[in-house]
Amino acid sequence: MKPVEAEGLVRTFGDVTAVAGIDLQVDEGEIFGFLGPNGAGKSTTVRMLVTLLRPTAGNARVAGFDVVKDADSVRRLIGVALQDAAIDPLMTGNELLRLQAVLHGLGHRRAANRSAELLERVGLTGAANRRVGTYSGGMRRRLDLALALIHRPAVLFLDEPTTGLDPTSRVAVWEEVRALNDDGTTVFLTTQYLEEADELAGRIAIIDGGVIVREGDPTVLKGRVGDPTLRVEVADNATIELARRVLGAFGDERPARDGRVAIGLRGGAPRLTEVVRALDEQGVPVAHFELDSPSLDDVFADATGRRLEGAET
Amino acid sequence: MTAALDTERDRSRSRVSSLFPVVWMCHRNLTRFTRLPAILVPLIVMPVFFLVVFTSSFDGITRLDGYPTENLINWVVAFALLQGAMFSGVGTAGTVANDIENGFMDRLLVSPVRRGAIIVAPLTYTAIRALIPLTLVTVLAFAMNADVPGGILGIVLAYTGGIGGALVIGCFGLGVVLRTGDVRAMTIVQMTSFLVIFPSIGQVPIALLDGWMEQVARVNPATNLLRMTRQGYLGDVTWADTWPGLLVIACGIAVFGPWARAELIRRTR
Amino acid sequence: MTAVQSAQRAQSVSRNRPRLLVGLEQAWVLTVRSVFATVRKTDRWAPGLIFPLAMAAVYSSQFARTTGLPGFPEVDSFLQFILPATILQGIAFSASNAGTDMAADIETGFFDRLVVSPVARQSIFVGRVGGSAAAAGFQAGAHMAIFFLLGAPIESGPAGALALILISVVLSVGISGFGLAVALRTGSSEATQAMFPLFFMLVFVSSAFFPTELMKGWYQTAAENNPFSLVVNPTRQLVISGWSWGDLSAAVGYSLLIAVVSLGLAYGAYVQRLKRS
Numbered sequence: 137m138k139p140v141e142a143e144g145l146v147r148t149f150g151d152v153t154a155v156a157g158i159d160l161q162v163d164e165g166e167i168f169g170f171l172g173p174n175g176a177g178k179s180t181t182v183r184m185l186v187t188l189l190r191p192t193a194g195n196a197r198v199a200g201f202d203v204v205k206d207a208d209s210v211r212r213l214i215g216v217a218l219q220d221a222a223i224d225p226l227m228t229g230n231e232l233l234r235l236q237a238v239l240h241g242l243g244h245r246r247a248a249n250r251s252a253e254l255l256e257r258v259g260l261t262g263a264a265n266r267r268v269g270t271y272s273g274g275m276r277r278r279l280d281l282a283l284a285l286i287h288r289p290a291v292l293f294l295d296e297p298t299t300g301l302d303p304t305s306r307v308a309v310w311e312e313v314r315a316l317n318d319d320g321t322t323v324f325l326t327t328q329y330l331e332e333a334d335e336l337a338g339r340i341a342i343i344d345g346g347v348i349v350r351e352g353d354p355t356v357l358k359g360r361v362g363d364p365t366l367r368v369e370v371a372d373n374a375t376i377e378l379a380r381r382v383l384g385a386f387g388d389e390r391p392a393r394d395g396r397v398a399i400g401l402r403g404g405a406p407r408l409t410e411v412v413r414a415l416d417e418q419g420v421p422v423a424h425f426e427l428d429s430p431s432l433d434d435v436f437a438d439a440t441g442r443r444l445e446g447a448e449t
Numbered sequence: 450m451t452a453a454l455d456t457e458r459d460r461s462r463s464r465v466s467s468l469f470p471v472v473w474m475c476h477r478n479l480t481r482f483t484r485l486p487a488i489l490v491p492l493i494v495m496p497v498f499f500l501v502v503f504t505s506s507f508d509g510i511t512r513l514d515g516y517p518t519e520n521l522i523n524w525v526v527a528f529a530l531l532q533g534a535m536f537s538g539v540g541t542a543g544t545v546a547n548d549i550e551n552g553f554m555d556r557l558l559v560s561p562v563r564r565g566a567i568i569v570a571p572l573t574y575t576a577i578r579a580l581i582p583l584t585l586v587t588v589l590a591f592a593m594n595a596d597v598p599g600g601i602l603g604i605v606l607a608y609t610g611g612i613g614g615a616l617v618i619g620c621f622g623l624g625v626v627l628r629t630g631d632v633r634a635m636t637i638v639q640m641t642s643f644l645v646i647f648p649s650i651g652q653v654p655i656a657l658l659d660g661w662m663e664q665v666a667r668v669n670p671a672t673n674l675l676r677m678t679r680q681g682y683l684g685d686v687t688w689a690d691t692w693p694g695l696l697v698i699a700c701g702i703a704v705f706g707p708w709a710r711a712e713l714i715r716r717t718r
Numbered sequence: 719m720t721a722v723q724s725a726q727r728a729q730s731v732s733r734n735r736p737r738l739l740v741g742l743e744q745a746w747v748l749t750v751r752s753v754f755a756t757v758r759k760t761d762r763w764a765p766g767l768i769f770p771l772a773m774a775a776v777y778s779s780q781f782a783r784t785t786g787l788p789g790f791p792e793v794d795s796f797l798q799f800i801l802p803a804t805i806l807q808g809i810a811f812s813a814s815n816a817g818t819d820m821a822a823d824i825e826t827g828f829f830d831r832l833v834v835s836p837v838a839r840q841s842i843f844v845g846r847v848g849g850s851a852a853a854a855g856f857q858a859g860a861h862m863a864i865f866f867l868l869g870a871p872i873e874s875g876p877a878g879a880l881a882l883i884l885i886s887v888v889l890s891v892g893i894s895g896f897g898l899a900v901a902l903r904t905g906s907s908e909a910t911q912a913m914f915p916l917f918f919m920l921v922f923v924s925s926a927f928f929p930t931e932l933m934k935g936w937y938q939t940a941a942e943n944n945p946f947s948l949v950v951n952p953t954r955q956l957v958i959s960g961w962s963w964g965d966l967s968a969a970v971g972y973s974l975l976i977a978v979v980s981l982g983l984a985y986g987a988y989v990q991r992l993k994r995s
Binding site for chain 2: 186187188189190207208211212214216218222223224226227231234235236238239240241267283
């Protein structure tokens with residue numbers, strides 16, 4: 137039995153189908169990255185898995201319990217840090233941890249010890265008695281993480297834990313998630329950042345339009361996309377069609393933003409000189425030229441024909 | 450099933466008591482109170498305003514033949530008490546609406562705390578919070594020469610009526626905001642409270658009411674609540690004036706409480 | 719019409735025309751804008767129309783018998799007595815829109831856009847006040863019609879009804895002025911909204927709901943000298959006694975006085991804000 141299993145999970149809101157039948161399996165002790173653009177169905181899936189929303193069809197088991205029939209048992213065993221850390225700004229970090237401990241049935245002494253331990257762990261001991269309203273975005277996320285851990289959950293759900301954070305705070309949260317995973321916590325992480333999924337997740341699922349379009353080990357998935365992506369930006373937009381024809385001879389076209397042509401370069405880097413020569417011969421003026429090993433964005437593009445929102449192309 | 454999950458399975462069966470979560474959730478709201486005293490303003494200003502204005506503006510009505518008291522405050526104090534308590538109930542709805550909007554409610558809902566406790570906590574807070582306007586109005590009424598022939602028991606019943614009224618409005622308000630999930634729904638709660646409490650015997654006894662108002666006041670549950678709350682200020686406490694008020698509170702909580710709980714559960718459907 | 723279109727229209731009337739005429743036209747365009755803004759949103763006009771009626775329904779039934787008390791003026795019914803209070807409450811509601819709208823204009827930056835446009839600056843001001851004054855006039859008309867149907871006529875007839883509308887318009891300008899003053903000084907719609915309960919309290923501590931003759935002590939003194947009482951008393955005479963130029967001029971005069979004070983404060987705040995912007 138796996139920490140998270142879902143079969144044919146569907147959720148509709150009126151006429152809108154947010155999640156259209158997904159299957160998921162998360163192994164014990166792994167960081168599972170659930171990647172997709174805004175509105176893809178990530179949060180709806182997480183809300184179903186953490187018992188905040190009932191599936192319209194299908195079923196899911198978390199920590200061995202059915203999320204509908206045994207919701208209470210699921211709640212005892214999971215830790216959840218939802219998007220937009222719901223943290224009362226008028227309370228202090230310490231008070232919120234104590235409240236969270238009580239919500240999970242921890243006794244007075246255990247709650248006190250555990251709060252102190254977690255505050256230390258996320259580096260908030262000094263700010264423990266300050267109102268959360270005075271915390272920075274990064275501090276709030278770290279407190280949110282501590283809150284989710286108060287009862288030593290078997291599975292930790294992190295819904296976009298770094299959205300809106302500056303790069304330094306983001307790295308701090310990543311380190312914390314990695315450390316937690318090293319201690320044996322299974323982490324289910326949703327994110328819209330490719331880099332985050334790449335950094336943290338041992339296995340990922342890419343969701344788009346409510347369905348899972350790719351699933352597996354990121355390295356394997358990237359390998360499957362195959363050839364590296366060659367992006368060519370033309371100096372004169374009028375020549376873009378010509379560039380497309382020339383490049384078409386070297387590999388299949390991939391999605392790219394305006395003014396650029398991208399292909400999966402068959403044969404990889406050794407063929408670059410050939411490409412340059414061909415472009416030059418046909419008189420295509422090149423403004424910019426880059427060759428990338430396949431990224432998760434390529435995996436996403438390969439699966440959906442689009443680039444992930446906000447991703448570099 | 451792996452060993453780690455097996456041990457978790459045992460943990461999953463442990464019961465989370467409801468008492469401590471309720472106490473702590475209340476504690477949280479009371480803490481907010483001390484840190485954001487602005488929340489107190491409507492609770493203090495409005496009941497005091499109602500007491501002073503209703504007593505002073507309409508002082509002349511005691512000259513009507515058959516008006517039960519010469520000292521208008523003895524009649525109006527119950528009205529002001531219930532208005533104050535009502536603000537407490539409405540305020541609770543606002544607090545919960547805020548919790549829904551900023552996501553704090555989700556935090557409660559993903560915890561293993563019983564759903565009933567999530568409803569009982571804000572109601573407990575309502576009752577405690579209602580003590581502020583109730584005490585303020587009571588003290589001010591004495592300062593304005595109110596009589597209490599019903600003695601301590603009369604005061605106790607006045608508080609009971611106030612707290613009970615606050616709880617009924619609180620349950621109703623919780624139901625409304627849990628259904629809509631919107632702070633703006635508070636206007637509905639507020640307006641409904643006004644609409645219920647005004648066409649009753651807040652300012653004038655039934656015998657002196659005319660037309661539709663008399664008919665409405667007779668069947669308005671607020672009338673029974675006002676009678677119970679008021680009796681100690683007018684004369685001896687009687688069971689006949691008490692039980693209908695208690696019944697209104699019991700029925701109000703029995704109807705709106707489970708409704709609020711059902712709406713809470715519906716939020717996770 | 720969108721806010722931007724209104725501003726553009728207000729600007730477009732400004733080419734090669736006498737300044738006063740241009741100013742008046744711009745004020746008109748901006749007034750129409752705020753009237754439309756009010757009409758389109760039910761939550762903007764419904765409370766001011768309905769809540770005072772609900773209060774009147776309750777009070778006219780609760781206090782029906784008090785009209786026979788010694789000291790109570792000669793009236794057909796309590797409903798007739800309470801008509802000015804209903805209109806006054808309605809005005810307090812509609813006038814609150816002027817202040818909160820101005821605050822919203824400041825918060826959204828529309829105010830700055832108007833200020834940097836060639837629109838005569840006074841017309842921005844007049845537009846806001848004009849909008850709520852027009853709304854108050856319509857509302858007063860509606861209230862009078864409903865009261866008439868419920869059997870509470872205006873003894874001074876159609877002329878009296880017109881007089882009441884005039885009084886409502888002027889008084890609305892007066893009350894709006896306070897809202898504008900707060901909005902322009904603070905730039906915050908929250909602060910502007912927060913001051914409106916004060917008006918409701920002031921309406922209660924006046925002769926609007928009950929005759930001051932039946933009050934006692936300090937409260938009676940406060941109610942008798944409440945500026946709202948000074949407007950309500952002659953207005954009520956027009957409703958319950960019949961036509962009197964004296965009553966009309968007293969009601970309009972006191973309303974004007976309130977308007978002069980509040981608009982003075984608002985204009986001061988306005989000039990200060992322009993200096994800052």
